Amino acid sequence: MPSWLDKKFGSKVRAGLWLASEVGEGNVFTKGQLRAAFPEVAQIDRRVRDLRDHGWQIDTRREDESLNLDEQRFVKQGVEVWLPGQSKSPKEKTGLTAAQRTKVLLADSFLCRSCGIGAGESFGDGGQDAQLDVARRQVLGPDGKTQTQLVTECNRCRVGGRERVADLGAVIGTLGRMSPLERAVFAGWLDAGRRNPSPMEKLWGECRTLPEEARNALRDALRGMDQ
Ligand SMILES: [Zn+2]
Structure with missing residues (x-):
């Protein structure tokens, strides 16, 4: 050193x-x-x-x-900033080629990986439509080392999201403590690039607006099922 x-x-x-x-x-x-x-x-x-x-x-x-x-x-200690080329802040590094940028956008299905909005989609509040760009995300790995990776982000998430560190190690740890069934559902979301509502959630969506009397009837019916 x-x-x-x-x-x-x-x-x-x-x-x-x-x-x-x-x-x-x-x-x-x-x-x-x-x-x-x-x-x-x-x-x-x-x-x-x-x-x-x-x-x-x-x-x-x-x-x-x-x-x-x-x-x-x-x-x-993090990156050995005294080594050649390591002292530039991830924020300062710019200048991706168009090909690098397109590769990231394609891999992310042209969706903001923070909020899920697609290119040119409306935020729904009358403001300017979403513009996607490639951002650098700090990813904390299971080995405790932080890596900078490229990710698609929209113009709204980019503002204020610069300090965000995605804790991959914590995500993997939590998944490791879940049941194989939960992990299979999660893997499906990961492949689809979106969270498909499970049959349980669809059911919940149908039931959440029930009036009290109907909720009580539902509760009674549920209780009867496992006795
Ligand atoms: Zn976003």
Whole structure:
């Protein structure tokens, strides 16, 4: 690992090196220590925050109540930003070719993967119709590593969705605890690219508007079935 004092690196990279070599994963550092290490960098706090775009986990009091206001915890190192080509923020990287863009849109069936709206569809509120584009989504894998992947997103979801991290590991974990039947239903949705209402949900749709008397009759009928 290069030295954090090496000024050929930018301040974000140096901040990462300082955390990795001087603070160490799992340890707490204060704003004062950070500023003392980088007296010449005006916004070193912000550079540390920028490391989060590269999968670095740095908790503040908001995420970790045991911390004081001026403390942060360097929880986990992300991408090795000091390696060539790794220090550019995922937000800064642009310039997909038309072919790359089309490939992503096709793979996503021209649907926004956040809200499900299709290209040119109305949001239903009288505003401009949906425009789809390709966005970068942070995906937290089961191995705990964050990867940037391309995904189709509409103009509304793109605004404000930049910090979103899709926790693939958590999804896989939850599915692992479900029954084979639930997993089969889920796999069907995944293949179809949409959630088809199950027979139970269709039934619920029919029954939810029933008046009280009819609901009571339904309850009685249900009770009778399994006795
Ligand atoms: Zn959307």
